Amino acid sequence: MELTRWGQFALHAVATLLYLFLLAPIFIVVIAAFNSGEYLRFPPEGFSLRWFRSLLSSEPFIESFLFSLQLAVTVTILATVIGTAAALYIVRHAGRLRSPLQLLMISPLPVPAILTGIALLIFFYATDISRSSFTHLVIGHTLVCLPYVFLTVSTVLVGFDRSLEEAARSLGAGPLTTFFRITLPILKSGMVSGAVFAFIISFDQFPISLLLSGVGSTPLPVQLFDYLRFSFDPTAAAVSTVTIVMTVIVVLVTERLVGLESLYNRGKS
Amino acid sequence: MSSINLRSLTKSFGPLVAVNNLDLELREGELVAFLGPSGCGKTTTLRMIAGFETADSGEIYLGGREVSSFPPERRDAGMVFQNYALFPHLTVYENVAFGLQMRKVPKEDIQTRVAEILQKVQLTGMENRLPRQLSGGQQQRTALARALVINPAVLLLDEPLANLDAKLREEMRFYIRNLQQEFGITTVYVTHDQAEALVLADRVAVMRNGVLQQIDVPEQIYQRPRNAWVANFVGIANLIPGTIGEPLNDVARINTGLGVIHANGGESLSVGSEALASVRPESLRLERGNGSAESASPTSSVNRLTGIIEDRAYLGNLADYRVRVDTDTVLRVQSAPFPVYDISEDVQLSFAVEETWLVLPEAEGER
Numbered sequence: 001m002e003l004t005r006w007g008q009f010a011l012h013a014v015a016t017l018l019y020l021f022l023l024a025p026i027f028i029v030v031i032a033a034f035n036s037g038e039y040l041r042f043p044p045e046g047f048s049l050r051w052f053r054s055l056l057s058s059e060p061f062i063e064s065f066l067f068s069l070q071l072a073v074t075v076t077i078l079a080t081v082i083g084t085a086a087a088l089y090i091v092r093h094a095g096r097l098r099s100p101l102q103l104l105m106i107s108p109l110p111v112p113a114i115l116t117g118i119a120l121l122i123f124f125y126a127t128d129i130s131r132s133s134f135t136h137l138v139i140g141h142t143l144v145c146l147p148y149v150f151l152t153v154s155t156v157l158v159g160f161d162r163s164l165e166e167a168a169r170s171l172g173a174g175p176l177t178t179f180f181r182i183t184l185p186i187l188k189s190g191m192v193s194g195a196v197f198a199f200i201i202s203f204d205q206f207p208i209s210l211l212l213s214g215v216g217s218t219p220l221p222v223q224l225f226d227y228l229r230f231s232f233d234p235t236a237a238a239v240s241t242v243t244i245v246m247t248v249i250v251v252l253v254t255e256r257l258v259g260l261e262s263l264y265n266r267g268k269s
Numbered sequence: 270m271s272s273i274n275l276r277s278l279t280k281s282f283g284p285l286v287a288v289n290n291l292d293l294e295l296r297e298g299e300l301v302a303f304l305g306p307s308g309c310g311k312t313t314t315l316r317m318i319a320g321f322e323t324a325d326s327g328e329i330y331l332g333g334r335e336v337s338s339f340p341p342e343r344r345d346a347g348m349v350f351q352n353y354a355l356f357p358h359l360t361v362y363e364n365v366a367f368g369l370q371m372r373k374v375p376k377e378d379i380q381t382r383v384a385e386i387l388q389k390v391q392l393t394g395m396e397n398r399l400p401r402q403l404s405g406g407q408q409q410r411t412a413l414a415r416a417l418v419i420n421p422a423v424l425l426l427d428e429p430l431a432n433l434d435a436k437l438r439e440e441m442r443f444y445i446r447n448l449q450q451e452f453g454i455t456t457v458y459v460t461h462d463q464a465e466a467l468v469l470a471d472r473v474a475v476m477r478n479g480v481l482q483q484i485d486v487p488e489q490i491y492q493r494p495r496n497a498w499v500a501n502f503v504g505i506a507n508l509i510p511g512t513i514g515e516p517l518n519d520v521a522r523i524n525t526g527l528g529v530i531h532a533n534g535g536e537s538l539s540v541g542s543e544a545l546a547s548v549r550p551e552s553l554r555l556e557r558g559n560g561s562a563e564s565a566s567p568t569s570s571v572n573r574l575t576g577i578i579e580d581r582a583y584l585g586n587l588a589d590y591r592v593r594v595d596t597d598t599v600l601r602v603q604s605a606p607f608p609v610y611d612i613s614e615d616v617q618l619s620f621a622v623e624e625t626w627l628v629l630p631e632a633e634g635e636r
Contacts, residue, residue: 163354166321169341170348171368171419181367185358 026244033237040234051234061239064223071134071219072202075141079198082142083149084191090150091157102154106147113144117211124212133214140208145201149194156190192258200247271332271422272297273318273455278327280313280479287313289479289634291327295423300449300456301484302470304463306502310479311459315425318457320344332422342371347416347454351428353408355400361387361411362396368419386418389448406437413445417452424449424456430465442468463503467491475499480634491549492624493534498632500547507553507600508545510630513538521627527595530572535627544627550603552624555590555610556617572625574618576600578610592616 028042035041036048055061090101108116120140130136164186168178206221213222220243228236273295280288288310295301303311316322318329320341329337336344347368355364362383369379387393390410400408409429416424429445430438446469449456460466466473467487474484483495494500497508511525513535521535523546530546538544576594583589583606590602590610600618610616 161352161354163350163352164356166319166341167348167350167354167415168356168367169321170319170344170346170425171415172342172371173367174340174342177371182356186356188358 029237029240030244033234033241035234035237038233040232040237051238054233054235055238055242058235060218060223061220061227061235064218064220065242067217068203068220071137071141072199074138075145075202076195076199078138078142079145079149079202080191080195083146083194083198084153084187086146087150087153087157087190091154105150108144109147113205113207114211116140116144117208120208121211133212133217136212136214137209137217137219140212141202141205144205144208145198148197148201149191152194152197153187153190156187160186189258192254196250196254199250203243203246271334271455272330273423273457274328274330274333275314275318276328276330278314278317278329279325280310280317280322281325286479288317288324291479291481293474293481293484295455295457297455298453299471300446300458300469302458302460302466302473303476304460304466304473304503305476305482306461308478309476311461311476312427313479314476315427315457315459318344318423319346319348319425345419345422346425347419347421347423348425349409349412349416349427349429351431353400353412353432355408355411355415357400360397360399361392361403364400364411365415365418368415372419382418386414390414405433406441409433409441413448417448417454421454424452424454426456426458428459428461430460430462438465445469467503473503475502477502477632478634480632482633493626494547494628496629496632497545497547500545500626500628505550505601505603507548507550508628509548509598510543510545513540513542513544513627515540520622523627527574527598530625531570531622532572532625532627533623538627538629543630545630547626547628548600548620548624550589550601551587553592553600553602553604553618553620555592555602555604556619557610558615558617570622572620572622574600576616576618578612578614578616581610581612592618594618 031044032040032042033051034047034049035044036046036050037044086105090098090105094101117140120136120143124130124136160183164182165178168182169175173181204221205219206225209219209222210225213219218226220239224236224239227239273293275291275293278288278291278293279286291310291314293301303314305311313322317324318331320336320339320343324337327337328335331344331346356367359367365383365386366379369382374382383396384393387396390413392407392410392414395403395407395411400411403411409432412429426445430441433441442465445458458466458469467490470487472484473487473490475482475490477498482499483490485493490499490503494503494506497506500506500508509523509525509527509530511523511530514522514524514529516522517531520531521533521538523530523532523535523544525546532546535544574594576592578590579593579599580591581588584603586606587603588606588609590604592600592602594600602618
C-alpha cells in the first residue's frame with residue numbers, strides 16, 4: 001500500500017513520539033546520575049561523577065551487583081537448557097498434549113510475579129527443599145525466565161525443516177551427531193534470543209527477589225529499593241545507569257555474536 | 270552401486286494405505302522414475318528405502334542385503350530432497366564434506382574429493398558461500414554433489430527439479446541423466462511430471478493410491494498403457510469404451526458406440542469383456558469431407574470415423590482440435606497447424622490400428 005506524503009509524515013511523527021515516550025525516563029535517570037547536587041532531581045544542578053565514585057565505594061551495592069550477575073548467569077544457563085529441551089519435546093513429540101503443555105510452559109507470564117513469589121515462599125517453607133536463598137532465587141527466576149526461552153526456541157522449531165535432519169542421517173550421521181551438528185546450531189538463534197531475555201529478566205527481577213532474598217543474598221534491584229527507602233541521593237540513578245549500560249552491552253554483544261541476520265534463517269534451507 | 274529390490278512392501282498411515290503390497294526390482298545402474306499424482310505413495314516408498322519411514326510389512330534389499338531394520342545412516346543411500354535440505358549454517362564446502370566427515374575420511378582426501386565433485390557440478394569457486402547465497406540451480410547442484418560425493422550404493426531423488434523454473438528444469442533433466450550415467454549409480458527418481466519421467470528414466474513405475482499400475486520402458490508406458498488410468502495420466506488419451514468382439518485375422522476388435530474399432534493388445538481380455546480403445550491425439554489424422562465415399566470404409570489396418578470440428582486451439586507447433594464424433598464423444602486431435610479446419614466443418618478421422626491400443630477399464634487395485 002502506498003502512503004500519501006501526509007500519511008508518511010504522520011507515521012514518522014507517531015513513531016518518533018513513541019520512541020521519545022519510551023526512552024525519556026531512561027535519559028532522565030542517566031542524566032540525573034551525573035548530577036553534582038545532593039538529591040535525586042531533574043534537571044540536574046551540575047555535572048559530576050561523584051555518585052559513581054560513591055557507588056564504587058559502597059560495599060552493599062558492589063556485593064549485590066556481583067550477586068545479581070552470578071544469579072542471572074546461573075538462571076540464564078538453566079532457563080536456556082530447560083526451555084530448549086521443553087520446546088523440543090512439546091513442539092515435536094507432545095502430540096495431542098501440545099497445546100495444554102504450551103500453555104503450562106508460558107503460564108508464569110500472565111500470573112503476577114508477586115503472586116509467583118508468594119507461592120514459592122510458601123512452597124519453600126512447606127517443603128523445606130533447600131535453606132539457601134540463592135537456590136530459592138535461582139528456582140524463582142528460572143521459572144519466570146523459562147517462557148521466554150521456550151517461546152523463542154519454539155518459534156524456530158515450528159519452522160524447522162525436518163528434512164535437514166534426514167539429510168544428515170542419510171549422509172551417515174547418527175541421531176546424536178545430527179542433533180549436535182545440525183539441530184542445535186540451527187536452534188542457536190532462538191536459544192540466544194531466549195537467553196538474552198532470561199538474563200535481562202533475571203537481572204531486573206524485583207517482586208520475586210524481594211520475597212525470596214535473604215541475608216547476604218540481596219540482588220541489585222532489592223538493594224536499590226532498600227537504599228531508596230532511606231536516602232534519596234543520585235547513587236540510585238548511578239546504579240540504574242550501570243544496569244542500563246549492562247543490558248545494552250548484553251544486547252549488543254549477542255547481536256555481534258549471533259547477528260540479526262541469523263534470525264532470518266531459522267532452519268530453512 | 271547396488272540393485273534395489275522391494276518385496277510386498279506395505280505402509281499405512283492410520284486408515285490410509287500409502288503403499289500397498291509393492292513389488293519392484295531395480296537393476297544395478299538403472300534409473301527408475303516413480304511417477305504418479307500426489308498421495309500415490311511414491312514419496313513414501315522412497316522414504317522407506319532411505320530409512321525415514323518403517324514399512325508395516327515387506328522387505329527392502331539394497332545390493333542383496335535386507336536393510337529394513339537399518340537406520341538411515343547405515344543404508345548408504347544418497348538422497349536429494351525436493352527443497353534440497355542444505356544445511357543453512359554450513360558453507361557449500363562444509364555441506365558437501367559432511368558425509369565424508371561422518372565416514373571418517375582423512376582431511377586431505379576430503380579436500381580432494383570435494384574439489385573433484387564441485388568441479389563436476391560446476392560449483393568451483395562457490396566453496397565458501399552459504400546456501401542462501403546460491404541460486405536455485407546452484408543449490409540443486411550442491412545437493413546433488415553432497416549426495417554423490419559419498420559414493421552411495423543408491424541415489425534417491427525426491428522431486429529434485431520441482432522448485433526450479435521451467436527452462437532450467439528442462440536443462441537439468443539431461444544434466445541429472447548424464448551425471449547418473451557417469452556414476453552408473455542405481456537411482457530412484459520420484460516425480461509427478463510425466464515428461465520428466467519419460468525423458469530421464471530407463472523404466473517408469475506408474476503408481477496410484479499406493480498401487481503399482483505399470484512398470485516399463487517409457488515408450489511402452491506411453492504407447493502401450495496397461496489401463497485407462499495410466500493412459501490418461503501419461504499424456505492425453507482418447508478413450509472409447511466398448512466390449513471385446515471376436516478377433517479377425519489376429520486383429521482384436523472392440524464393439525463401441527462408434528462402431529467396430531480394430532486395435533492391438535488386449536490379449537488377456539476375453540470376448541465380451543469391457544475394455545477401452547486408446548488413441549493418442551497425434552495418432553489421429555484429419556481429412557476434409559463427410560466421408561460418404563469408399564474412403565470411409567474401415568479396413569483391418571486403418572480405423573475411420575466421421576465428425577465435426579468443435580473447437581480449435583493454436584499451439585504454435587501444432588493445432589489442438591476437439592472433434593465431436595458422436596452425441597457424447599469428443600476426441601482430441603493434435604495435428605500440424607496447416608491446413609486449418611474451421612469450426613463446424615465436417616471431417617474424416619483415420620487412425621492406424623497399430624496405434625490403437627486396448628486398455629483395461631479399471632486401475633490396478635480397484636478390482
